[in-house]
Amino acid sequence: MEQPSPTLWTKKDLIGIRELNRSEIECILDTAPQFLAVSQRASGIKKVPLLQGRLVVNWFHEPSTRTRTSFELAAKRLSADTLSMTASSSSHVKGETLHDTLANIEAMRSDIIVLRHSCAGAPHMLAADHSSHIINAGDGRHEHPTQALLDAFTMREARRKISGNPVATLDGAKVALIGDVEHSRVARSNIFALTRLGAHVTVCGPVALLPSQVEKLGVHSTTRLEEALSDADFIYALRIQKERQGSGLFPSIREYVKLFRIDRDSLRFAPDHALVLHPGPINRDLELSTEVADGSRSLVLRQVTNGVAIRMAVMHLLANSRTRQ
Amino acid sequence: MEQPSPTLWTKKDLIGIRELNRSEIECILDTAPQFLAVSQRASGIKKVPLLQGRLVVNWFHEPSTRTRTSFELAAKRLSADTLSMTASSSSHVKGETLHDTLANIEAMRSDIIVLRHSCAGAPHMLAADHSSHIINAGDGRHEHPTQALLDAFTMREARRKISGNPVATLDGAKVALIGDVEHSRVARSNIFALTRLGAHVTVCGPVALLPSQVEKLGVHSTTRLEEALSDADFIYALRIQKERQGSGLFPSIREYVKLFRIDRDSLRFAPDHALVLHPGPINRDLELSTEVADGSRSLVLRQVTNGVAIRMAVMHLLANSRTRQ
Amino acid sequence: MEQPSPTLWTKKDLIGIRELNRSEIECILDTAPQFLAVSQRASGIKKVPLLQGRLVVNWFHEPSTRTRTSFELAAKRLSADTLSMTASSSSHVKGETLHDTLANIEAMRSDIIVLRHSCAGAPHMLAADHSSHIINAGDGRHEHPTQALLDAFTMREARRKISGNPVATLDGAKVALIGDVEHSRVARSNIFALTRLGAHVTVCGPVALLPSQVEKLGVHSTTRLEEALSDADFIYALRIQKERQGSGLFPSIREYVKLFRIDRDSLRFAPDHALVLHPGPINRDLELSTEVADGSRSLVLRQVTNGVAIRMAVMHLLANSRTRQ
Numbered sequence: 001m002e003q004p005s006p007t008l009w010t011k012k013d014l015i016g017i018r019e020l021n022r023s024e025i026e027c028i029l030d031t032a033p034q035f036l037a038v039s040q041r042a043s044g045i046k047k048v049p050l051l052q053g054r055l056v057v058n059w060f061h062e063p064s065t066r067t068r069t070s071f072e073l074a075a076k077r078l079s080a081d082t083l084s085m086t087a088s089s090s091s092h093v094k095g096e097t098l099h100d101t102l103a104n105i106e107a108m109r110s111d112i113i114v115l116r117h118s119c120a121g122a123p124h125m126l127a128a129d130h131s132s133h134i135i136n137a138g139d140g141r142h143e144h145p146t147q148a149l150l151d152a153f154t155m156r157e158a159r160r161k162i163s164g165n166p167v168a169t170l171d172g173a174k175v176a177l178i179g180d181v182e183h184s185r186v187a188r189s190n191i192f193a194l195t196r197l198g199a200h201v202t203v204c205g206p207v208a209l210l211p212s213q214v215e216k217l218g219v220h221s222t223t224r225l226e227e228a229l230s231d232a233d234f235i236y237a238l239r240i241q242k243e244r245q246g247s248g249l250f251p252s253i254r255e256y257v258k259l260f261r262i263d264r265d266s267l268r269f270a271p272d273h274a275l276v277l278h279p280g281p282i283n284r285d286l287e288l289s290t291e292v293a294d295g296s297r298s299l300v301l302r303q304v305t306n307g308v309a310i311r312m313a314v315m316h317l318l319a320n321s322r323t324r325q
Numbered sequence: 326m327e328q329p330s331p332t333l334w335t336k337k338d339l340i341g342i343r344e345l346n347r348s349e350i351e352c353i354l355d356t357a358p359q360f361l362a363v364s365q366r367a368s369g370i371k372k373v374p375l376l377q378g379r380l381v382v383n384w385f386h387e388p389s390t391r392t393r394t395s396f397e398l399a400a401k402r403l404s405a406d407t408l409s410m411t412a413s414s415s416s417h418v419k420g421e422t423l424h425d426t427l428a429n430i431e432a433m434r435s436d437i438i439v440l441r442h443s444c445a446g447a448p449h450m451l452a453a454d455h456s457s458h459i460i461n462a463g464d465g466r467h468e469h470p471t472q473a474l475l476d477a478f479t480m481r482e483a484r485r486k487i488s489g490n491p492v493a494t495l496d497g498a499k500v501a502l503i504g505d506v507e508h509s510r511v512a513r514s515n516i517f518a519l520t521r522l523g524a525h526v527t528v529c530g531p532v533a534l535l536p537s538q539v540e541k542l543g544v545h546s547t548t549r550l551e552e553a554l555s556d557a558d559f560i561y562a563l564r565i566q567k568e569r570q571g572s573g574l575f576p577s578i579r580e581y582v583k584l585f586r587i588d589r590d591s592l593r594f595a596p597d598h599a600l601v602l603h604p605g606p607i608n609r610d611l612e613l614s615t616e617v618a619d620g621s622r623s624l625v626l627r628q629v630t631n632g633v634a635i636r637m638a639v640m641h642l643l644a645n646s647r648t649r650q
Numbered sequence: 651m652e653q654p655s656p657t658l659w660t661k662k663d664l665i666g667i668r669e670l671n672r673s674e675i676e677c678i679l680d681t682a683p684q685f686l687a688v689s690q691r692a693s694g695i696k697k698v699p700l701l702q703g704r705l706v707v708n709w710f711h712e713p714s715t716r717t718r719t720s721f722e723l724a725a726k727r728l729s730a731d732t733l734s735m736t737a738s739s740s741s742h743v744k745g746e747t748l749h750d751t752l753a754n755i756e757a758m759r760s761d762i763i764v765l766r767h768s769c770a771g772a773p774h775m776l777a778a779d780h781s782s783h784i785i786n787a788g789d790g791r792h793e794h795p796t797q798a799l800l801d802a803f804t805m806r807e808a809r810r811k812i813s814g815n816p817v818a819t820l821d822g823a824k825v826a827l828i829g830d831v832e833h834s835r836v837a838r839s840n841i842f843a844l845t846r847l848g849a850h851v852t853v854c855g856p857v858a859l860l861p862s863q864v865e866k867l868g869v870h871s872t873t874r875l876e877e878a879l880s881d882a883d884f885i886y887a888l889r890i891q892k893e894r895q896g897s898g899l900f901p902s903i904r905e906y907v908k909l910f911r912i913d914r915d916s917l918r919f920a921p922d923h924a925l926v927l928h929p930g931p932i933n934r935d936l937e938l939s940t941e942v943a944d945g946s947r948s949l950v951l952r953q954v955t956n957g958v959a960i961r962m963a964v965m966h967l968l969a970n971s972r973t974r975q
Binding site (some may be wrong): 039040041043044045046047065066069070072076077252275280281284301302304305307310 | 358376377378379380406408422425426428429430432433434436644
């Protein structure tokens, strides 16, 4: 494989999409296809030696299977060594701070730290004080940048395939984000990514779950699913956070399903070509019907496939950036 | 190492011994010795690159050290990348189904899935709907095929060594399976494997723990240990499932030990050449005395050694079968 | 990299410093620098193939992040395959003994076992009966030999750097060990290592936390911090074991901090060139002030860096010793 040239990339870390401009986002998206090809090699040898002998540490303070697995696999397919630290196995039981733990990991010559934390801002705080490359794998309600990148990549890939234009962009694409936008880091990161890539975003959900001034982010807002879907090219169903039930903000599941579920009935509001995404794991038949999730209009599994490639691209770009402090 | 030619193998998965004919079982047994040699290399480099760049996922829904470790090591000695998922770390806490989790893992381009599950039939159900190679590492009371394969391999190896005949088979070998046959997936898989390889199997245990129509599987059944051992070439002590105590089916431990424990006293019923096996981990001095387990007639540790080689053989055969859907 | 010649090393295991003579300790220290260089390679490829295809098993019966991580990383940088077993994931839930578990791991052809256990003597007991190379990663209050080796290495390295003499030793170096010496395996191993390397050791702490006959180990003992620090080249702050609070032996935290904390005030008792070490993780502002821990006189993170190199050296020496049984 020809080594991708990370000429456009100069940032040490990936903390949020908000900090990226359009050319930086496109740099990542444009680096991913060659890594997608690695995972699909007919020979079965799904690896490249680009990060051989480097150390990637997965440091997850919230439970996660798919995101952690995706990052771990991305690191292994770049031939990096990997270490996993979970909050329970870490020195937190002994009262060590995040800074101390990271300083220790760095003293062992780590290269990339993948951090998931329930506190918004934790990755940013650590990135400012440490020389490791930090990748935010989700921080509180703040951002989940690799999710938004793989979502944007998947929409762009579908658009290119459908249009037959191999350099088609998301300019003018219409995306409906459905659900609990207020509490979703996935929604926030997607709004930043999609608007910067030229897409038109409409957010839709119960009024209490739409951010009060979401229009300031350059998106349209509605509580009517029919309106949101009417001209959508892509429909993105957010995951219901069941633990918010009973908080007074969230409607009953029954009411949510009736008004906002993406299923065969509600898809009638949308154009025939509209495709469906979801960040996973799906609450089947709550925010998304099984029929649609597993149907021909679903990009859900393609998102998962693309996620590994996007994370390989991000790791490769960070590790080879010129700006490591 | 010369690459073994998996010409005889055409199945995508290894779900149970019941589905295998004699030549398929022998294909696996005959593939194992070269992998046994890999683990015993004087150079210390106990690896071959046969699965380099492939992904083996260990997906265990029941606790296990030795089986999980054996599979993980087998994968590493084939140079595969490995991922571990346990039930607690997986998305089950978020209510994801087995199908969804597997579909996601497959979307990341996994090759082999090693599944242990408390529900009989789970591996079969997944294998039918997914293109990954599924290896059943134990499902409920149904089957534990790699255990039976390593057991048969170990008996055949001992027979070849003792007879001096390097192509000796298990035809006519007499095997006594002692203990809770009714609830044991190990016993079931062994009965299928041994009878197909031409051995004569006698099952022996408390009457409530012997399947009611076990003779239909081609085995002899008795509740008298003396009878079961009288002409045994191999004595296989099953593990007592202590958790079944008090269910009304199981006798007291004290009574079981008195009537069915394999120890110096009960071995007097058996021929002098009879050898002893156990699937591990041993409840020492319950189903098997320490003296016998650690003595010269025990094949227990040889089973463990052979287990890695058998699992390497199975992974190699599956990954190179021509029938991947 | 030139392969280090382990000519001086003949032991199968590393159980404690007590069993090592000066030339054996120096053999390990002298083997470490080339591995330190591996971890710091500008190319980023921080690996050597010295243990390729060997199996290192991390077997931890007490929680640990940094020690376990350091060993795992050391094994990976030697290109070994690694397996992790924790007490909870192991067969202990099924009542298996240490001996049985190790016999099973060995039957799978393991090479090096890294063992942490709360019982003093557990590694010794296993090493006597098994052919694997056993490395004690901390056993009860007994020893933590790799910690003492990395500490001695770090002090010797600092002495060489400061003196400009690249072969300077610890002969005549003055080391103050501060804290709960009585219950500390780190203190015990350090006392053995440092005295054998020619250093003068003073232990200092509350009288109830100093071993009653510690002078027999060749060290000076005092309860006055001012006296202990007065001529120290190196000040080693031990970790407060908070769980000992309320045992009647340990003073209040407040009193301990007042009398024994290493901070800007207490450092006034010490020579200006004195440097500070700590085994980590630090109870910040209890036994060691944040200001000193993060200041220019602290060797704390250098200890962590050196720990990986020392553990690589130990694994390399053991695996290539001539005396494997």
